[in-house]
Amino acid sequence: EIVLTQSPTTIAASPGEKVTITCRASSSVSYMYWYQQKSGASPKLWIYDTSKLASGVPNRFSGSGSGTSYSLTINTMETEDAATYYCQQWSSTPPTFGGGTKLELK
């Protein structure tokens, strides 16, 4: 199965700061998906097809990448963005998730 490795595991950012989360795949994948999960809640689709924002996601978020390296970027951090973010692939079955990146407010 394809292993997804996210970095960093934890990051603290101040409001207005730019944040980038990376997801590296053990084999090439065609598209990457990202989910946001806040404490005590279920994951929410955040970015699909590598770079498309899910409904309601602010445009300060963006996704990019190809092959084995993908990223989620927040152009200017806001308080509400504090959460854990997971990447996911299904270019190969079984679909797998990254270990998660916890984004905290500094």
Place this chain on the structure above:
Amino acid sequence: QVTLKESGPGMLQPSKTLSLTCSFSGFSLSTSGMVVSWIRQPSGKSLEWLAAIDWDGDKYYNPSLKSRLTVSKDTSNTQVFLKITSVDIADTATYYCARTTLGAGYYWYFDFWGPGTMVTVSS
């Protein structure tokens, strides 16, 4: 709108069979292209995909757990079920069902999730 909700026993003993139900609305599993998946998350850990069933009744399983899993759906196509046999402490987790959608390149992803049901395996 699309909603999903999981239900389960809350707690069960090791070696028993875990039965979970996903009730959903806002879409029909009889519609071509529709899929529902089961995903679990131990407390403080990442997500693990378990199984999926599609509109045609085709079933997909995580190879690491395949021998213990059975996914099915009801004839009204508004509920999906998951059974996990011979549970042990490692199966303690929050279990989610999620609508699974085809994206670009005909790759699947999870666009709507239920709130999850917590399952504790303990003697």
